[in-house]
Amino acid sequence: MKYQVIPIYNGSFIITLASGKNFFKKSIKIPSFVFLLKSPEGQNILIDTGFEPSSLPGSKSTYERKPEEELVNALHNQGIYPEDISAVIQTHLHWDHTGGISYFPKAQIFVQAGEVKELLNLPLYAETAFCARHFMPALSRFTLINGQKEILPGIEVHLTGVHTAGHQVVTVDTEEGKIAILGDALFDYGEWWKNIPEEFWEKYRQGRGKDKFWPPSTREEIKNFLLSRQALDLPSPSPASPAQIKKECKYVVHSHDVRLLKEQTSF
Template sequence: MTYEVYAIKYAEQTARVRGDNYMFDDNHDAPDPIDFYMWLIRGEGRVILVDTGFDAAEGQARGRPIRLDPGEALKPFGLQPEDVTEIIVTHLHFDHAGGLHLFPNAQLHLQTAEMAYATGPCMCHDALRFPFTVGHVVEAVQRLYSGKITFHDGDSEIADGITVHRIGGHTKGMQAVRIRTQAGWLVLASDAAHFYGNFLHGVPFPIVVDMQDMLDGFATIQALASAPKLVVPGHDPLVRAHFPAGTAEHVTRLDVGPLTDPTL
């Protein structure tokens, strides 16, 4: 059993430099844009969304205007937001959980450690709190009280051929997703590695709660994949250059493997 996997780009930020994306970078003021994605897994009659992006109001508030509403971005797949019944939430930062309210019928898959982190004493620190938006966290809590969260502790199976793995580092409950595809085991790193350069060269991303977990996680996500080229970083525009285009301009197909090897 293999699955189709797609990266769905809904926003970008071009006014960004390497110092925003890589710690200890000598060329810290060089331009280095970032893309914002969510991902779709489908096969065997199941459709699973990985993360939800953020909406126009959140983009306006944070100076990151979206190109496409996350719900609208699913139209090439014949899906409406109400059709989505399962969402793997890799972590609760605004750009990954900012669209939870758009998918009211979805059961969420979340690491126990992430809920504890986003609602616990770590949020007393401005530096750890700023990538979260309280309304998104409240939405997750409301899902909990509605019986619409399935918690996972560490490694866990979502379905045959789809597993989640707590990596940590970026947040306490940061999780990656491993999927069996025709190209082999594909890993959606999400923010366990924002860019190819983070995990390929062992260079941390600046937003981090546990540096050792982040660095150890770079090795873990590569070990989970059949090959390093099948690790898909969470925000790198190069994903769209290495993997083939999907059926719409904002869609990239991942399960067939890259056209060019990003690790070379």
């Protein structure tokens, strides 16, 4: 099966965690892309669902998005409506990749089991990176993958565990060759988090960030979901190497790829 892969630009954002002081080394404008896969038979699949502005973490974060860059509008420009999306593949569950899940209530959602399991072990501050209200209403539609698997003809997912515990890279067969969609596998923000003192999180939680933390019942709901899928105690498979995946593919793109702003618009 050969797919057409179309990057969909969803706007850009700048994350600033504190007024008057930014704990990150530098603030940059980050473009955000989702990827539309179109099969010859008319099947339409999305990789990730972009960001929702109200979920931006940080007290002074900003975003830019034109009306035509809203995800539903951008899909309309491709002749696609939300009900036409049969599946969503989430590279991971960070806030800037799950913002549009609610637009696709009929879609099957492919996620690594390790990504969901790790939600039970997050430190409190990391809740701000995983917006529970994006994905919790869709848990019943999650199809859990454990490692590498061809989930549809011509589409494989590969657990990398880079960036998040259950991050997955997607490879897709196209007429021009295999393309690797890396999600955020190139980025490790661990050192950035370490720069933020604990007292900041408590102040943020009590102030402008209070809506960025989870309701008390969320972890119990996740645990019950994993139990219902017999996934709570799944052994973790060996991760794949993003570098090796890149070598095996003709094209490589990622979710914040600035090249896609001005280069090839489809593969």
